[in-house]
Every structure is written in structure tokens, then in C-alpha cells.
Amino acid sequence: MRHTDRQSDSSLSPALASDPRFTAVERTLKQYQYRPDALIEVLHVAQEAFGYLSDELMDHVARQLKVPLSRVYGVATFYHFFSLEPQGEHSCVVCTGTACYVKRSGEIVKRLEGEFGVKAGNTTADGKLTLSTVRCLGSCGLAPVVVLDGEIAGRNTPDSAAAAAHHLVAEGKPEKKPVAERPRRRGRRGGTP
Amino acid sequence: MIPSDLRAMAEQERERQEGFRCRIMVCAGTPCLSAGADVVLETLRQGIAEGGLDAEIESVATGCMGPCSRGPLVKVRSRGKEIVYERVTSESARQILFSVVKGRRPPTVSPLPPDLPFLARQERVVLANSGSVNPERIEEYVAAGGYEALSHALHEMTPDDVCREVSLSGLRGRGGAGYPTGVKWSLARKAPGERKYVVANGDEGDPGAYMDRSIMESDPHRVLEGMALAGYAIGAEQGFIYVRGEYHLAGRRLEGAIRDAERKGLLGSRVLGSNFNFRIDIRTGAGAFVCGEETSLMASIMGKRGQPWHRPPYPAQKGLWGNPTLINNVETFAAVPAVVGRGAEWFAAIGTPKSRGTKVYALCGQVEIAGLIEVPMGTTLREVVYEIGGGIPSGKRFKAAQSGGPSGGCIPASYLDTPLDYESMERIGTIMGSGGLIIMDETSCMPDVASFFLDFCRDESCGKCAPCRVGTVEMHRLLRRITSGTATMDDLVKLEELCELVGTTSLCGLGMTAPNPVLSTLRYFRDEYVDHIRQRRCTAGVCTIAENPAPGAEGEALLHAMGVPGEVE
Ligand SMILES: Cc1cc2nc3c(=O)[nH]c(=O)nc-3n(C[C@H](O)[C@H](O)[C@H](O)COP(=O)(O)O)c2cc1C
Numbered sequence: 001m002r003h004t005d006r007q008s009d010s011s012l013s014p015a016l017a018s019d020p021r022f023t024a025v026e027r028t029l030k031q032y033q034y035r036p037d038a039l040i041e042v043l044h045v046a047q048e049a050f051g052y053l054s055d056e057l058m059d060h061v062a063r064q065l066k067v068p069l070s071r072v073y074g075v076a077t078f079y080h081f082f083s084l085e086p087q088g089e090h091s092c093v094v095c096t097g098t099a100c101y102v103k104r105s106g107e108i109v110k111r112l113e114g115e116f117g118v119k120a121g122n123t124t125a126d127g128k129l130t131l132s133t134v135r136c137l138g139s140c141g142l143a144p145v146v147v148l149d150g151e152i153a154g155r156n157t158p159d160s161a162a163a164a165a166h167h168l169v170a171e172g173k174p175e176k177k178p179v180a181e182r183p184r185r186r187g188r189r190g191g192t193p
Numbered sequence: 194m195i196p197s198d199l200r201a202m203a204e205q206e207r208e209r210q211e212g213f214r215c216r217i218m219v220c221a222g223t224p225c226l227s228a229g230a231d232v233v234l235e236t237l238r239q240g241i242a243e244g245g246l247d248a249e250i251e252s253v254a255t256g257c258m259g260p261c262s263r264g265p266l267v268k269v270r271s272r273g274k275e276i277v278y279e280r281v282t283s284e285s286a287r288q289i290l291f292s293v294v295k296g297r298r299p300p301t302v303s304p305l306p307p308d309l310p311f312l313a314r315q316e317r318v319v320l321a322n323s324g325s326v327n328p329e330r331i332e333e334y335v336a337a338g339g340y341e342a343l344s345h346a347l348h349e350m351t352p353d354d355v356c357r358e359v360s361l362s363g364l365r366g367r368g369g370a371g372y373p374t375g376v377k378w379s380l381a382r383k384a385p386g387e388r389k390y391v392v393a394n395g396d397e398g399d400p401g402a403y404m405d406r407s408i409m410e411s412d413p414h415r416v417l418e419g420m421a422l423a424g425y426a427i428g429a430e431q432g433f434i435y436v437r438g439e440y441h442l443a444g445r446r447l448e449g450a451i452r453d454a455e456r457k458g459l460l461g462s463r464v465l466g467s468n469f470n471f472r473i474d475i476r477t478g479a480g481a482f483v484c485g486e487e488t489s490l491m492a493s494i495m496g497k498r499g500q501p502w503h504r505p506p507y508p509a510q511k512g513l514w515g516n517p518t519l520i521n522n523v524e525t526f527a528a529v530p531a532v533v534g535r536g537a538e539w540f541a542a543i544g545t546p547k548s549r550g551t552k553v554y555a556l557c558g559q560v561e562i563a564g565l566i567e568v569p570m571g572t573t574l575r576e577v578v579y580e581i582g583g584g585i586p587s588g589k590r591f592k593a594a595q596s597g598g599p600s601g602g603c604i605p606a607s608y609l610d611t612p613l614d615y616e617s618m619e620r621i622g623t624i625m626g627s628g629g630l631i632i633m634d635e636t637s638c639m640p641d642v643a644s645f646f647l648d649f650c651r652d653e654s655c656g657k658c659a660p661c662r663v664g665t666v667e668m669h670r671l672l673r674r675i676t677s678g679t680a681t682m683d684d685l686v687k688l689e690e691l692c693e694l695v696g697t698t699s700l701c702g703l704g705m706t707a708p709n710p711v712l713s714t715l716r717y718f719r720d721e722y723v724d725h726i727r728q729r730r731c732t733a734g735v736c737t738i739a740e741n742p743a744p745g746a747e748g749e750a751l752l753h754a755m756g757v758p759g760e761v762e
């Protein structure tokens with residue numbers, strides 16, 4: 001119906017409107033037929049695409065879903081998942097759920113805060129690393145757990161976590177687990193590994 | 194698809210599986226994946242392909258096998274026998290494959306003993322398929338008897354029959370409170386309303402618990418089948434499954450499962466050739482503990498801030514968009530196919546008279562083998578910790594088990610023989626909760642643990658009502674004074690008064706139960722509190738007792754008023 005002209009009535013900046021990341025947001029809006037109750041799903045997609053929710057983005061979503069900006073803002077600030085600040089290039093998340101806590105994940109947080117000179121929840125001055133905490137990732141069997149750019153690593157110590165975070169910042173990606181070497185060929189026919 | 198198609202599909206898949214000489218299963222649950230299971234799987238696939246063994250040996254990625262702290266796990270099933278290998282690397286994976294091919298035992302890889310209590314002592318109902326089917330192939334679930342209960346119910350039972358069966362089974366909600374599931378279903382069934390909804394609560398906000406995550410990841414169809422049975426029983430055509438935001442893998446597997454079930458006619462319109470229509474949609478949580486509370490969860494599904502509202506009216510009367518809504522926990526739904534499929538009597542025979550069936554626990558903390566277990570209700574804590582979990586590592590002493598998360602409490606060593614069921618746990622001042630069991634040894638400090646939970650509740654309070662919003666801040670501040678050695682005995686009195694106040698006057702379960710960790714640690718470990726206050730000593734060596742004497746009462750009141758509560762040391 002009227003949905004086609006929605007974009008034109010928004011005061012979207014040309015920079016955002018032509019941003020390729022923006023299509024994912026538009027697609028989700030359409031998928032949910034601009035229903036107000038899709039707000040959280042839309043914000044999820046927007047955050048995933050842009051890394052954080054800018055004022056302009058929230059304003060746009062509010063207009064498209066025809067809900068007041070205060071409600072978008074209210075939802076975005078209520079849930080821990082959403083961030084209104086740009087995130088660092090890399091992320092390091094320490095689990096502070098109960099299982100990780102009794103295995104001393106608090107010491108890991110302190111150590112990382114010291115090493116990178118940043119309080120948990122913030123980004124380093126050079127924008128390289130965002131350090132944050134989370135309550136239970138559901139990998140409690142491996143406590144204490146640290147997540148580097150989305151890769152879960154279990155059974156950490158303050159040392160191992162600091163080393164891994166430094167590696168992440170220096171190399172630009174999380175340390176890879178030992179990769180499978182090509183199977184050596186055994187036996188004359190070389191058929192079985 | 195009609196019932197005979199379902200049976201044919203099961204038959205065909207079983208034949209396919211029997212065609213292999215051997216199936217090698219690799220655990221692809223989140224803990225094992227992060228320990229390197231993906232590399233192990235890749236190695237096996239390569240090895241099988243290069244050896245031209247595709248027709249003989251199948252590699253399968255499954256859900257959680259249980260002993261997650263020993264991952265990556267590999268299970269070899271051939272000629273009816275099963276061997277489980279722990280801590281597999283790509284090197285040992287190759288050795289396992291080699292041994293399968295040559296029929297000889299691998300030299301250096303360590304299999305878990307077949308009678309290892311961690312595996313042998315369990316009774317798996319909800320986790321029956323977990324670790325032996327590929328959660329991404331609907332055929333494997335069907336071959337294991339999946340969707341048969343739904344088919345049976347749709348064609349041979351009335352919705353009333355289904356409600357009655359669930360009532361008779363004695364199944365109680367696994368999400369925390371233990372409300373009789375059958376009663377809830379009957380209420381939702383009787384509630385007048387054109388549209389009704391079924392909601393699966395997969396928010397799992399309790400820190401230190403991951404049963405629901407594992408069920409959704411390992412056997413997603415079981416949850417869907419349980420929801421469909423509920424939909425049929427109460428007369429709903431739409432279901433939502435609310436998955437915690439952090440649980441990407443669970444969300445992805447559920448999405449795939451819903452698509453597959455729809456394609457095969459096991460969800461959607463005219464399910465299994467009947468007149469029953471049922472759709473399921475996923476909603477993703479966004480990181481707010483309070484959204485596990487049912488009214489708040491519904492607010493969140495409707496795209497709002499997740500703030501609870503006052504009950505009654507209960508969701509079963511007035512829920513999503515004002516319509517009757519049935520909310521159950523993921524594990525509760527996952528138990529339903531077994532209840533309907535194998536009968537109420539069979540289910541009721543497991544467990545204790547008032548707590549029927551089995552319960553899944555996430556056993557973690559200071560315990561030798563951490564992981565996921567399922568045991569009959571009424572199994573004692575001692576059996577769980579010492580036999581199944583293998584005891585406390587490095588020769589330390591058991592101090593307490595924390596159950597029920599922030600709403601629960603601690604069980605001390607003197608109650609190790611308490612049966613784990615709803616009544617017994619309540620009697621000793623904790624709750625079953627959703628099933629997180631965190632084992633603590635002598636290196637844990639109880640006032641510190643209480644402070645940890647109050648910090649959690651303070652942080653997660655939605656702020657709607659004052660007792661919880663202000664009370665948890667104040668309680669946490671008092672606990673911080675205790676753990677930093679700056680408290681007086683008056684503070685302890687104040688803390689106990691606040692427990693009473695916050696517990697009785699809060700609007701929702703979060704505030705009502707927030708005092709529990711304090712009350713239960715005070716009940717069994719009061720001397721530790723007194724030690725911190727009188728002797729300024731932390732026996733466990735966890736707390737940093739302040740060097741400086743306590744700040745004057747005035748200075749602190751000022752700091753507090755300036756909005757930095759909790760930061761005062
Ligand atoms: C603060 C709070 C958090 C809760 N979190 C959860 C949760 O994460 N998962 C859950 O299933 N139930 C949770 N519950 C309980 C639900 O409100 C509800 O009782 C439950 O989902 C009902 O399902 P059941 O009858 O199958 O247990 C929570 C309750 C409160 C008060």
C-alpha cells in the first residue's frame with residue numbers, strides 16, 4: 001500500500017541512504033510490514049549492520065514504524081544488547097556469570113582493564129578494542145570464558161586472556177585454534193589416513 | 194505429509210543409517226565447538242573423503258553429549274557398540290579413524306570408560322537424542338521417533354485428552370516455579386478468546402545455566418513438537434519462541450528446524466493432514482534478565498521495553514495483544530513429546546511422588562567434570578557432585594552448591610544428602626530454579642557470592658517499582674561494606690530488614706526473590722558475615738579488606754546521594 005513512499009518522507013541523510021549496510025535494515029522493515037512490534041527485531045538488524053545505533057538510525061526506524069522516537073530510544077537503552085556508541089575495531093567480552101565468577105573471571109576483567117587502560121564497557125582511546133562483560137554465555141562448562149571478536153575461548157587465566165587480547169589487536173584477528181594439518185598418508189595404497 | 198509418510202520417512206532414514214558400518218559423531222554444541230570440535234570434524238571428513246570411505250563411514254555433527262568440560266568429544270558407534278573419546282584433537286581424530294578402519298585400538302587416544310558414572314548414571318528423557326542425532330537433519334529426529342506423538346495426538350486424541358495426559362503425568366514447569374503444566378494448559382484451553390498463543394521461554398537469563406540453550410541447539414525439533422502439541426491442546430495457531438540474544442547457534446538451528454518442519458508439513462497449515470494449523474516464529478531477546486519473567490517477555494515480544502505488569506490477569510487469561518497466552522519453559526515443552534508419546538503413567542513413574550520425571554542440570558563451577566546431566570527428580574546432591582561430577586578437583590573440600598540463580602540459594606555440605614526435588618530444596622531455603630548447579634569449594638566466600646547476586650539484581654532491575662530499584666542498590670551497598678571490612682553489626686541488621694522489605698513489596702519475581710541469596714547464605718554461613726564485620730577477615734581469601742577504617746557515616750551518605758552507590762569501598 002502506502003509503504004513505498006515511506007523512505008521519501010524521512011529526513012535521511014544521503015550518506016546513510018546510500019550506505020550498502022542500510023539495505024539489511026530496509027529489508028527487515030519490509031519483512032515485518034512496518035509493524036511497530038517489530039521494533040526490537042529491526043534494531044537487532046540495524047545494530048548488526050552498523051555496530052551501534054546512531055541517532056539518525058533510530059530516528060529513521062521511529063518514522064518507518066510510526067512510533068515515537070522516545071519509544072525507540074527507551075527500548076534501545078533498556079536492553080543491554082544495544083549500544084548507542086560506536087564500537088572499537090575489535091571486541092573482547094569477558095563472561096561474569098556465576099560459573100565464570102566462581103572461577104575468578106573478575107581477575108581477568110581487572111587484568112584486561114589494566115593492560116588496555118580502559119574500564120569494562122568502554123573502548124580504548126585509539127578505537128582498537130572495546131572491552132565489555134556479559135552475564136553467562138551458556139558455555140559454563142568451560143568457565144571462565146572470554147569472547148574475542150565472536151570467537152569463544154574457554155578455561156582462561158588472566159595471563160591467557162591478556163595474551164589473546166593483545167594478539168587480537170596486533171594481528172587483527174583472533175588466534176586460530178590449531179588447524180587440521182593435511183592427513184599424512186600411511187600405508188602403501190595411500191587410501192587410509 | 195500424512196502419518197504413513199512420517200513412518201516411511203523414519204524407516205528410510207533408519208535403513209540409511211544402518212547402511213553404514215560405522216557412524217562417527219562429533220559433538221557440535223557451543224562448548225565443544227569453542228574447544229575445537231569444528232577442526233576435529235573437518236579432519237574426519239577429509240580423512241573419510243580421501244580414503245574413499247563415504248559409503249562405509251558417516252561423520253555426524255551432533256548436539257551436546259554431556260561432559261562439556263572434556264570436549265571436544267567424539268562418539269564412535271559401530272556394530273551396536275559405542276565408545277566416547279574425550280579431548281580429541283585433529284591428530285587423535287585421525288588415530289580414531291584409523292582404528293575404525295583397521296579394527297584396532299588406537300594407541301594413545303583415551304576413551305572414556307563405558308561405565309563412567311557421568312554417562313552411565315543419567316536417565317535421559319529430554320536429552321534422549323542430544324548427542325546422537327544431527328540437529329540440522331529433520332530425518333534423524335523422525336527416525337528417532339520424532340513427531341510421532343504429535344501425529345498420534347492429532348489423529349487419535351482430542352485437545353482435552355492431551356491436556357489430561359499432561360496433567361496426569363505430573364509434569365511441572367522447568368523454568369523455575371514448578372507450576373503444574375497440565376493446570377496451566379487447561380486454564381489456557383478454557384480461557385475464552387478467538388486467537389490464542391503459545392510461547393516458549395528460551396531467554397534463560399540465569400547466569401550459570403545453559404540447559405535450554407543446549408536443548409534448543411541439540412534437539413530443536415523436540416521443542417517445536419512440544420509447542421505444536423500445546424497449540425493443539427489449547428487451540429492456538431501461532432507460537433513464538435523467545436531466544437536469548439547471545440544464543441546465535443540455538444537461533445540458527447531453530448530457524449532451520451522450523452523451515453524443514455514447514456516444508457515437510459509438520460508445521461504450518463493442515464499439520465500431518467489434520468485440520469490443525471500451527472506456525473512458529475522466533476523472537477530474539479536483547480539482553481535483559483527481567484525478560485525471562487512472563488509478562489515482561491510478552492512486552493518484549495510486542496516490541497516494547499521488557500517491564501513486567503501486575504498479575505492477575507495471568508497470561509493464560511490475557512497475554513499477547515490481550516489474548517490468552519500459554520508460556521512454558523523450553524525444557525518443559527521438550528518433555529511433552531515424551532509424555533504424550535510414551536504416556537503419562539510412564540513419565541509419572543520416574544522421580545518422586547510430588548516431583549515427577551527427570552530434570553536437566555548444568556553442573557559447573559569447582560567440580561571435576563562440568564557439563565549437562567539429566568537425572569530423575571530426587572537424586573541427591575551428593576550423587577550429583579561426587580558420583581556423576583567426579584567430586585571436587587585438587588583435593589579441596591565441598592563448600593556449597595548454588596542453585597536457582599539469583600532467585601535461589603546455597604546448599605551447604607551438611608545437606609549433601611538432600612534429594613533434588615521441588616519440595617526438599619524449598620525446605621532447605623533454596624529452589625530448583627531452572628537447573629543451574631554451581632559447585633563451590635573452600636575458595637569461595639559466601640558474603641562475596643551474595644554480593645555478586647545482589648550486584649546482578651541491582652543491574653538487572655527494570656526500575657519500575659521502588660522497593661526493587663532502590664532496595665537492591667542499598668542491599669548491594671551494605672554487602673560491599675561487609676566484604677570490604679567496613680561494616681558494623683548494625684549494617685547486618687539493616688540488611689536483614691531490607692531483605693524482608695524488598696521481598697514482600699516488589700512487583701515481580703526479580704525483586705521478590707532478590708534477597709534469597711543473602712538469606713540463604715546468612716542461614717548457613719552467618720559466621721562468615723560476622724568474621725568479615727568483627728574480625729575484618731575473609732577466611733576464603735577472596736575479599737580485599739580495606740586498609741583504611743570505615744568512612745564516616747556522613748561522608749558516605751553524601752556519596753550515596755550523589756549517585757555513586759555501590760562504588761563506595
Ligand atoms: C526475573 C525472572 C526471570 C525469569 N527468567 C526465566 C527464564 O529465563 N526462563 C524461563 O523459562 N523462565 C523464567 N522465569 C519464569 C517465567 O516467568 C515463567 O514462570 C516460566 O517461563 C513458566 O514456564 P514453566 O511453567 O514451564 O516453568 C523468570 C521469572 C522471573 C521472575
Ligand code: SF4
Pocket residue numbers: none
Ligand atoms: S525515567 Fe521515569 S521520570 Fe524519567 S522520563 Fe522516564 S518515566 Fe519519566
Ligand code: SF4
Pocket residue numbers: 483501653654655656657658659661662699700701702703704705
Ligand atoms: S521487582 Fe524489580 S524487576 Fe520487577 S518490576 Fe519491580 S523494579 Fe522491575
Ligand code: FES
Pocket residue numbers: 095096097098099100101135136137138139140141143144145400401402
Ligand atoms: S557463567 Fe560464564 S558462560 Fe555461563
Ligand code: FES
Pocket residue numbers: 220221222223224225226256257258259260261262264266564565
Ligand atoms: S557441548 Fe559437547 S559435550 Fe556439551
